[in-house]
Amino acid sequence: MKSALSYATSKGYQIHPDAFAMLKGLQGDLLKAVQDIIRQKKSGSPVIVVDDVKGLIAPESAAEAPPAEQKSEVLMDSSPAVNTGEGVDGYALLFKSRYEKTMRILAQRPDSRRIAKISTVKQNGRSGSVKGERSLGNAGTQIIAGLLMSRRQRKNGIELEIDDYTGRMQVIAATEDARKAASALALDQVVMLELENAKGVPGLSIKSVFSPDIPDHLPSRSKSEAYAVLISDMHVGSKYFMEQEFLRFLDWLSSDDDVVRKISFLCIGGDVIDGIGIFPNQDKELLMMDAASQMGHATKLLSKIPKRIKTFIIPGNHDPGRRALPQPGFPQATSGGLYGLENCEVLGNPAMVSLNGVKVLMFHGQSLDDVIATTPGLSYQRPAEAMKVLLKARHLSPTYGERTPIAPEAEDMMVMTEIPDILHSGHVHVTDVDSYRGTLVVNSGAWQAQTKFQQTMGITPSPGIAIVVNLATMQPFKKDFNQ
CATH class of the missing domain: 1.10.8 (Helicase, Ruva Protein; domain 3)
Structure with missing residues (x-):
């Protein structure tokens, strides 16, 4: 500034x-x-x-501007695809799907042609040689790829354990660059490693680390000037729900503001209500003691959104229905009339929608807890950095067995096979906007004041703010409703 x-x-x-x-x-x-x-x-x-x-x-005056374009399409909705398996067999199918879908992404990299089976590399190591199928100018190195099962600090570096269909292998990241790259990986993601025989390091060590990652790209844009508003985490029913600020937001949507006239879309990223029994002693923080009352009030508020604004809503971990990812849309029986709002479309978590040709990936963001907890240097105050880890992993919830429950689906719907123009999440209640390799990364904050839990965790939320994106220029800006 x-x-x-x-x-x-x-x-x-x-x-x-x-x-x-x-x-x-x-x-x-x-x-x-x-x-x-x-x-x-x-x-x-x-x-x-x-x-x-x-x-x-908004370069054009309201008098000169044509009506805002409004073409939308649901590109991916996890709700109809949910087909939960059971037990060990179900999770085996899930990780098989993750491995195969991500390997198809890695196959687009030129070096992927050199990927060797772990069993082959281990056999070569036992025979005292490191041979690639084709060296491609990198004689003395070998490439493996698989799921990152563990990451441990050792005296001589960071040890990664990689798993493919043929076995597991432990390798050391000894150099400063390799350590830094290894530390930035998400546990249970698929990764590709180039290995070498390094001096002073027993066995094979890591020369280079490759995540599936998204490529540098130019985002799609709306052909005419139209805006999308991104919000999340209303938490209706909580005594910390900032209803007055949210009503100001709704009044603004009905105003004759020059920008408002060109708002075509609203995306709500989950946690519409605070829910019941989500955490111990939650009843002490509630104004409404049952989910039906909370959903009814939330629907009443959302009915004030002008009918001309197409609205997409996904659930979060506080909303009715299952909490394991991927989440189907709100159950009809406990939706409080949400499905009756003519301009609202209820989707699962995650979902991808096309807004005037701009691909928006909506994901509530539960896995950000695990990414922040297991990746050095990340914090709740900069959630966009954690969201970049998901983009690099090409997976919305890579880490299994931590805070985020993951269902044993036959297909891993959390793999990012499509490259989003906008990645929109919430969950952590901190507004943050950034860009990564052409993708706009948005965490849209919340409409709930700081809770006691957030105080104990040292999290300072930034509630009462909407993120508005010009889909023609991909220029985002914040609209603050705290005053």
């Missing part, structure tokens, strides 16, 4: 306090935003005002 202010001053401009507040809500390069405003400024006034900032966000 300092460089943006300095630039404006150097060009002889001042920034009005209201315009300054709006600029701070923008995400991205603020210096470029100020440069664009000064370039587009039509009046001779030396003061940058709110209308100048609005002109950057």
